[in-house]
Amino acid sequence: MAQTPPPASPAPDGAPQGAPPPAVPFERVLTAAMGQPGSHELDHYLRRGGYVGAHKALTSMTPEEVIKVVTDSKLRGRGGAGFPAGIKWSGTRGNPAPRYLVVNADESEPGTYGNRYAMDTDPHMLLEGMIICSFAVGINLAYIYIRGENLHGYETLELAVRQARERGYLGRGLFGTDFNLEIYVHRGAGAYVCGEETALMESLEGKRAQPRTRPPHPFQVGGGLFGRPTVVNNVETLMCVPHIIVRGAEWFAAIGSPNCPGPKVYCVSGNVNRPGIYEAPMGLLLSELIFGDEYAQGVPGGRAVKAVSPGALASPLISGGELEVKLDVDAVRAPPYRTQLGAGGIIVYDDSVCMVELLLRAEQFFAHESCGKCVPCREGTHWMVDVLRRITAGRGREKDLDLLNNVAGNMSGLPFHQRTLCALADFAAGPMMSAIGKFREDFDYHIREQACPQQRQLAHA
Numbered sequence: 001m002a003q004t005p006p007p008a009s010p011a012p013d014g015a016p017q018g019a020p021p022p023a024v025p026f027e028r029v030l031t032a033a034m035g036q037p038g039s040h041e042l043d044h045y046l047r048r049g050g051y052v053g054a055h056k057a058l059t060s061m062t063p064e065e066v067i068k069v070v071t072d073s074k075l076r077g078r079g080g081a082g083f084p085a086g087i088k089w090s091g092t093r094g095n096p097a098p099r100y101l102v103v104n105a106d107e108s109e110p111g112t113y114g115n116r117y118a119m120d121t122d123p124h125m126l127l128e129g130m131i132i133c134s135f136a137v138g139i140n141l142a143y144i145y146i147r148g149e150n151l152h153g154y155e156t157l158e159l160a161v162r163q164a165r166e167r168g169y170l171g172r173g174l175f176g177t178d179f180n181l182e183i184y185v186h187r188g189a190g191a192y193v194c195g196e197e198t199a200l201m202e203s204l205e206g207k208r209a210q211p212r213t214r215p216p217h218p219f220q221v222g223g224g225l226f227g228r229p230t231v232v233n234n235v236e237t238l239m240c241v242p243h244i245i246v247r248g249a250e251w252f253a254a255i256g257s258p259n260c261p262g263p264k265v266y267c268v269s270g271n272v273n274r275p276g277i278y279e280a281p282m283g284l285l286l287s288e289l290i291f292g293d294e295y296a297q298g299v300p301g302g303r304a305v306k307a308v309s310p311g312a313l314a315s316p317l318i319s320g321g322e323l324e325v326k327l328d329v330d331a332v333r334a335p336p337y338r339t340q341l342g343a344g345g346i347i348v349y350d351d352s353v354c355m356v357e358l359l360l361r362a363e364q365f366f367a368h369e370s371c372g373k374c375v376p377c378r379e380g381t382h383w384m385v386d387v388l389r390r391i392t393a394g395r396g397r398e399k400d401l402d403l404l405n406n407v408a409g410n411m412s413g414l415p416f417h418q419r420t421l422c423a424l425a426d427f428a429a430g431p432m433m434s435a436i437g438k439f440r441e442d443f444d445y446h447i448r449e450q451a452c453p454q455q456r457q458l459a460h461a
């Protein structure tokens, strides 16, 4: 039987009923233990109030109450699409058992590494979120699908699962209830498309990782793992859950953007003075994240920001003149930005970066990672690489920009016209169209001068 965890730390909100919630200073909860030796160990987690949320949910709440709290918190999926977690859970619960939970820990896109650090630091926080989700949805078997190359993460999770099982936090009769849960950690085989939830489930079933046609959707019979109703959630989504149960929906909903609230782990890379992981409220200004003293502290050499990928390589580019955008799912989607937050991988490019060279590398990645099931994606990604190669080799033609726009438009037609089985085609097309739209002068220079504008800059430096 599971041990009773130590008492919860008190909720920060002691306001009288009916009064507006006081402005509480932001507190890091997802990365609070980062840098603390041994934070991945069960005892360390227990000393920090670990498993209090699971204990509370399983012993004093009904599954419906747990789902209501998560729904009221307005937690939205952190894997990219921003789908409300509570709605996903209740939809799955509404379909017949057996049901499964699958944690998406694939994280294979260049520029994303927040889940990796979170799992290395606090694997038990993820397990606790999984226990609460499984209890709420009526699930007794859950999987963590982790990127194959992340061997350290796999070993850390295996240790955490073993410790939790030994101490009764997993297995039979959790916290003295009749609720049973087993968790298995599964290593992927190293393909970006395995992060797409239906390809992930194919892979988990031992098949070739190619996205499925929908409907049926994963939450429905026939659409999920082994054909059963399945919740697929991102690591960070589930790590938010124990805090929501302990501190309450109102606490979570009051952090950051009203429609997309909560703490968010942003991982910043590229041309910044202090790349790394930063936990901040959803809706932080991009300019603050790049230049703020507590964050990335600006661009080396004081150079200007030319462009930003706000949702790692797959997101349409934001120009240096658009840095006052709020980093939340809806704000970055809205005009004039029309991009996506993805999993919060922010890549900053200074004014020494040529957008044609950047796009060539990005499209090479997507061409390599396309699973080949849909014609627009399989052919389009390679067409874009061929044309970009021609331009960077000094053989570009004026009409190549129309051709690139045409190919990209036939793959996607933003926002997400669903011309393909999954969004990888949109991920390849969006950055292409935004680069031509916002940085056309780089393409024109390459075609006109048969040279890279960046090399001209270097020559004059």
Ligand SMILES: Cc1cc2nc3c(=O)[nH]c(=O)nc-3n(C[C@H](O)[C@H](O)[C@H](O)COP(=O)(O)O)c2cc1C
Pocket (backbone or CB within 6 Å): 076, 077, 078, 079, 080, 081, 082, 083, 104, 105, 106, 107, 108, 109, 192, 193, 194, 195, 196, 197, 198, 232, 233, 234, 235, 237, 238, 422, 423, 424
């Ligand atoms: C090509 C591709 C790769 C993806 N990679 C990931 C990933 O590594 N991690 C992730 O959580 N979601 C990824 N997604 C999104 C998932 O399909 C899914 O929406 C997500 O896991 C749902 O979890 P959430 O609701 O908690 O965000 C990817 C989607 C596509 C199209």
Ligand code: SF4
Pocket (backbone or CB within 6 Å): 193, 210, 211, 369, 370, 371, 372, 373, 374, 375, 377, 378, 420, 421, 422, 423, 424, 425
């Ligand atoms: S869009 Fe690309 S990666 Fe996705 S299913 Fe189609 S071919 Fe495969």
